[in-house]
Amino acid sequence: MEELSVSKKITRFTRCNPGFYSFLKKVLMRLREEICYQGILDDLNFELVSFNNDSAGHYYQFVRQIENLVVLNDTILNHPENKIIYTIVYEIAHKILKRGEAETYGEKIEELLAIWGFKNEVDDAKYERPILESEGYQIGNGWARRQKDLSKFEEFYNEWNEGQLSGERLEELLYVADTFSILYKTGFFEGKSVNLVDEDDFLEIPKDATFDNGSLNKGIVWGVMGFLKEKKRKMTS
Secondary structure (H helix, E strand, O other), X not given: OOHHHHHHHHOOOOOOOHHHHHHHHHHHHOOOHHHHHXXXXXXXXXXXXXXXXXXXXXXXOOOOOOOEEEEEEHHHHHOXXXXXHHHHHHHHHXXXXXXXXXXXXXXXXXXXXXXXXXXXHHHHHHHHHHHHOOHHHHHHHHHHHOOOOOHHHHHHHHHHHOXXXXXXXXXXXXXXXXXXXXXXXXXXXOOXXXXXXXXXXXXXXXXXXXXXXXXHHHHHHHHHHHHHHHHHHHHHO
C-alpha cells in the first residue's frame, strides 16, 4: 500500500477538517488494502465530514448519493493521538459491520478493531474516555484558558499526547499542576464543608478533607493538556 497514494486520496474528504488527515492516514495504513481503498477511499458512496462544536449548524451538498457518512467533532483534535485514532477507526468499523443487537454491537466493533490491530487503542479509550468526559477535564480546561503561562506543563505534553505518560510521570504532573489549588481557585469548594487556609498562595490541606479523587485530578491535568494541544494546533494551522 503506497503512503503517497493514501495521502492524495484522503484529500477527497473536502468537508473534513484537514487536521484529521494525518490521523486518518495512520488508520488507513494499518488496515488491509481492500478496506483502505475499496472500503473507504475509493468508495464514493462513503463520505467523512467534521464540524466545529462552536458552530450553530452546517450545510453539506453532495453531488452523488451518500450511503455511509462519518461525522467527526473537531474538538477531539484536542485529545491524545491514540484517542483520535480510536475514534476514527471506531466510526469506520460501523461501515464494515452491519448493525446488530444493541447490547452486542459495541462489543462486535471492539472485536473487529482488535482483529485490525487496534486493541491498544481500544484499551486506552476505556481508560481515557471517563477522564475526557469528566467534570475535572472541564475545570482544568477552563482554568488553563485563563492562564498566561503554562510552560511548566510543556515537559509532560509530548508524553501525554503520545499516550506514554507513565504512572510515575503522572504523579509528577499532578504535583506540578497542584490540582488542589486549581480546584480552590476555580471555586470548586464553594458551598462544600472544607476549611482551607490560603496564605501567599500556599494551601494547607486539612486532615479531614475528603475531596481527593483520582479521576477528578487526572481530569484536571488532561483538561490543561487538551487546551495546550488546541493552542498548538491553532499556531500551526
